[in-house]
Amino acid sequence: MARYSPSLQNLISRLGKLPGVGGRSSQRLAFHILSMKQDEADALVNAITEARKLTRRCAVCQNFTDSDPCPICSDPKRDKTTLCVVESPRDVSAFERMHEYNGLYHVLHGVYNPVGNMNMNDITLTELFARLTEHDEIKEVIVATNQTAEGNATALYISRLLAPSGIKVTRLASGLPMGSDIEFADDITLASALKGRKTIGS
Amino acid sequence: MARYSPSLQNLISRLGKLPGVGGRSSQRLAFHILSMKQDEADALVNAITEARKLTRRCAVCQNFTDSDPCPICSDPKRDKTTLCVVESPRDVSAFERMHEYNGLYHVLHGVYNPVGNMNMNDITLTELFARLTEHDEIKEVIVATNQTAEGNATALYISRLLAPSGIKVTRLASGLPMGSDIEFADDITLASALKGRKTIGS
Numbered sequence: 498m499a500r501y502s503p504s505l506q507n508l509i510s511r512l513g514k515l516p517g518v519g520g521r522s523s524q525r526l527a528f529h530i531l532s533m534k535q536d537e538a539d540a541l542v543n544a545i546t547e548a549r550k551l552t553r554r555c556a557v558c559q560n561f562t563d564s565d566p567c568p569i570c571s572d573p574k575r576d577k578t579t580l581c582v583v584e585s586p587r588d589v590s591a592f593e594r595m596h597e598y599n600g601l602y603h604v605l606h607g608v609y610n611p612v613g614n615m616n617m618n619d620i621t622l623t624e625l626f627a628r629l630t631e632h633d634e635i636k637e638v639i640v641a642t643n644q645t646a647e648g649n650a651t652a653l654y655i656s657r658l659l660a661p662s663g664i665k666v667t668r669l670a671s672g673l674p675m676g677s678d679i680e681f682a683d684d685i686t687l688a689s690a691l692k693g694r695k696t697i698g699s
Numbered sequence: 700m701a702r703y704s705p706s707l708q709n710l711i712s713r714l715g716k717l718p719g720v721g722g723r724s725s726q727r728l729a730f731h732i733l734s735m736k737q738d739e740a741d742a743l744v745n746a747i748t749e750a751r752k753l754t755r756r757c758a759v760c761q762n763f764t765d766s767d768p769c770p771i772c773s774d775p776k777r778d779k780t781t782l783c784v785v786e787s788p789r790d791v792s793a794f795e796r797m798h799e800y801n802g803l804y805h806v807l808h809g810v811y812n813p814v815g816n817m818n819m820n821d822i823t824l825t826e827l828f829a830r831l832t833e834h835d836e837i838k839e840v841i842v843a844t845n846q847t848a849e850g851n852a853t854a855l856y857i858s859r860l861l862a863p864s865g866i867k868v869t870r871l872a873s874g875l876p877m878g879s880d881i882e883f884a885d886d887i888t889l890a891s892a893l894k895g896r897k898t899i900g901s
Contacts, residue, residue: 502754502763502765503753503765504746504765505754508746508749508750512743512746516727522719526718526720529718530747530750531754540713541747544714546744549733549735567704587726590702
C-alpha cells in the first residue's frame with residue numbers, strides 16, 4: 498500500500514528533486530504546502546511561474562534580469578572601462594553587497610569543467626569575446642571565477658585568449674581570509690599566500 | 700540597488716518562508732528553479748496545485764487522502780476493533796512502513812498545546828469521540844502521540860474522556876531505543892525505562 502495518497506506522494510517526490518531537499522525535508526515541505534492558506538500557496542506558485550516567465554539573461558552581461566539590458570548595464574554611473582567576469586548571478590550579488598566595485602559584469606553561468614558535462618560552449622565565453630571586440634572602452638578584465646581548479650582553468654583560458662588584444666587581465670588575490678588563523682589554513686591556501694607575499698608598506 | 704531582479708527576489712523570499720529553508724538555500728532553490736527545463740517546472744507547479752486540490756481529509760480517520768474514505772478505512776482486511784490515534788499523517792506512514800499493525804487510525808493533526816496557539820478544538824478530538832460513539836466495534840484505542848509533554852497531556856486527556864466508555868486505552872511503551880547505549884540515554888528516558896521495567900521471560 499502506498500504510504501501517502503498519489504497526489505501527496507507526487508508532490509513529495511517533486512520536492513525531493515530540488516537541490517538540498519532530502520527525504521525528510523521533502524515530506525516536511527509537502528505537509529507545509531498542504532497546510533498553507535490559499536493566498537500563500539497561490540503566491541508561491543505565482544512566484545515560480547512569474548520568475549521563470551520574466552527572468553531572462555541580460556543581452557549584454559548575461560546576468561538574470563527582468564529588464565533588458567539589466568539595471569547595472571544601463572546605469573550611466575558605472576565605470577565602463579572595467580569588466581568583472583564571474584561564474585554566477587550570485588557572485589554579482591556578492592560584489593554588489595560589498596559596495597566597493599563600480600564597474601560592469603559578465604556572468605559566465607558556469608566554468609570550464611572537462612570532467613563534468615559542461616564545456617566551453619555551455620558558458621557565455623562567445624558573448625564575452627564579442628562584447629570585448631565591440632566595446633573597445635574596456636581596459637581591464639577582472640576574472641573573478643572561484644578559486645577552484647575549474648575556476649583557475651577558466652581564468653587561464655580567458656587570459657590567453659585576450660593576450661593579443663592588449664586588454665589587462667587580472668585575477669582576484671588569493672591568500673588567507675581576513676581574520677583567519679594560519680594554524681587552521683589548508684596547505685594550498687597557505688602556499689598561495691606565501692607565493693603572493695607582499696612587501697610591508699608597499 | 701536591488702541585488703536581484705524583482706521577480707527573482709520575490710521567488711527567493713517566497714521560498715525562504717518554507718520551513719527549514721534559510722537565506723542561502725532559498726537562493727540556491729530559486730536559481731535551480733530558473734534553470735529547470737520547462738516540463739520539470741510545470742510538473743513542480745502542477746504537483747503543488749494538484750496536491751492542494753485533490754488532497755482532503757478522510758471523513759473517517761482524518762488522514763490526508765485523494766479518495767474519501769481513504770484506502771486504509773475502506774480496506775475490508777483491516778482490523779476494525781483497534782484504533783491507533785496519531786498526531787500527523789507522517790505517523791501513519793511510520794506505522795504502515797513497519798508492517799506490524801493492521802488496525803485503523805485516527806489522525807489528530809496536532810496535539811493539545813496550551814502555550815502554543817493550538818487548542819482542543821483545532822485537533823480532531825470531536826471527530827474521534829463521534830467515531831467511537833458511532834462504531835461500537837472499537838475495543839482498544841492506542842494513543843500513539845509523541846513522547847513529549849504535549850503528546851502525554853493529549854494521551855491523558857483522551858484516556859480520561861474514554862474511561863466511562865469501557866474502551867481499553869493504551870499508550871506505546873516508552874523506554875530505551877533498541878540498539879542504544881545506556882551511557883548516552885537522557886535522564887527522562889532512563890527513568891521511564893526503569894519505571895517500565897519488566898520481568899525477564901514474561
